[in-house]
Amino acid sequence: MRIPKRVNTVLDWIEEHYLALGVVVALIAVALVATLAPRSVGIPVAAFILGLAAGGFTVHVRSSRRVARVRADVDNLLRENGALRHRNTVLASGVITREAQETQALMSIPEDDLPLAEGDAHGSDVTQATVTLDELMEGDPQSTDELPEEEVEEVIREDDPQRTTVLPTIPDDFADQKADRKAGQRNAANDSRRS
């Protein structure tokens, strides 16, 4: 036999509150018995008992709802607590560091300051490739490029009374000379790497 859904809900509710309902029924019975007493006594007593039953059941239902709400909150907190404990356990075991987790969570940012090159012979992703730095020149990396001696001598005159921090003038073709020198150095480096 199939029980209609509404009837089933009511039966579940009765089962949930069967103790309180039992007390209410008992009080109603007592109230009915009290009506057997003389009217001046029986009716007020019966009315009080019925009021007590109604009020008590109302307090019980409100209290049950409050307890159910608090239990749901507690369950949610326990669930959240369990998830946090699991995360802490994983982190503490050193499987992945917190920073790595955060880094992996970040989106990869394409490097747009250099033209995109094609993938190298190993087939790796161009966007993940780091920028190759220029080969460092020989000598002291802290020193600047030195100008040719003859050009410096033209500029510096020891008898100049105004001489303080007079910079030598740069010849017009100096930039071209420098570029040629650099190209030569780069080609030499590439040749040595290939070999």
Place this chain on the structure above:
Amino acid sequence: MNAGSGSDPERDVPADGGPDRGGPGAVELSKDENERDLTAVHKAVVASAIGNCVEWFDFGVFSAGVMTAIIGTVFFPEDAGGSASLRSFALIAAAFLARPFGGMFFGPMGDKLGRKRVLATTIMLMSGSTFVIGILPGYGTIGIAAPLLLLLVRLIQGFSTGGEYGGAATMIAEYAPTRRRGFFGSFLEMGTLTGYILGAGLVLLMDLALTTEAMHNWGWRIPFLLSLPLGLVGLYVRTRIEDTPTFQRMEEAGKKAQSPLKETLEHYWRVILMLIGIVFLLNVADYTLLTFMPSYLVDFLEMNDTTAQLITIGVEAVMIMVIVPLGALSDRIGRKPLLITAAVGYIVLAWPAFALMQTGNPVGVALGYAMVGGLLVLILAVIAATFPAMFPTKVRYGAFAIGYNLSTSLFGGTAAVLVGSLIDVTGSNYVPAYYLMLAGLVALVPIIKIPETAGVPIEEAGERKALEPVGSGAGARS
């Protein structure tokens, strides 16, 4: 989970119900600390309840039928006007007159100096003055000085009692864990009933054991003398405990009221009025049941004195058994449901209760008496937890003592005399019922208006900004 203020009693109070640490960010206690704190709570409950026991022991002795007759003849000349009982009732009334002054003196002092010191003083004064009654010479020995000295001693008793109940209830309320304040507070009224039964029971036993002459000559002094050891025990326990944690925290935070009496009367007079309204019902019911009913049964219902005393003591013994479970129940369902049930109950059942008593049948009398007593115990179970929580910590002792004792003086001390006189005037034995119905109607209004404080930490209870109970206790709003 929390509504209203920010603190969470679920977090602040240890799982096994240790004393209320109160406030947000409270530190969790170790198991040893919890056990030590519960021990402190138990000591505070004993210390508070024993004072109440002494107070009502004296009342039970003094108001016992045979004692009122003896006192009225030993301390007054034979040709004094009025009956012996009436003279004794006048002495009882004198003690009530002094109570509000005691409340105004000791209450603010307790808010300024601490609960512990004031309670040690009041119990010494109470038990000492009761003891002095037992050693006072009668009229036949020192003449007119006898009733005058007796009156002075009664005034001192009343004065000290004015500071006793407010302090005792405040101490328990401030020591008890938030979620068990009703449970622990009910022990105070258990002390009340126990003291009354001990006093009245002792007088009854002595009256049965001794001859009339022996009782009249020296037997009547014994119960008064026994109050001193009781008082000394209470003094010992009170000096062995620290002041309440709530008061200590307030003191450390520098939040004590500079002028507690002024602040009490200025800012909390409305709450005091509500307290007076509720205590009106308490006192009418309490003193009608305890003071008036024994003589009502004998004088108006023509019952045997011993039967009347046995019914009184029997009903109160049952009340003692149910008061603590009712206090615990109030922690679950709230204080107001019990108070509302009592107030409505007196409105509806007072007349039927006295109608049952008019039958003259001992069963009917006992049933009617039990109805009045059963409704009274609903109030007694929760007042020690309800009343202190109506006021903030800085004025709690004073405001409670002033309101409670003013109401007791006006309505408690006069209940027996007023009801007796009205019965004489109207010729109706239902006057006590009408008085109870009136008191129920008057008390119902403030009972509905006061906020529910079950589940509210005592530091926040009574504060105007935090009237919403918090946590999952009975007081949480749905």
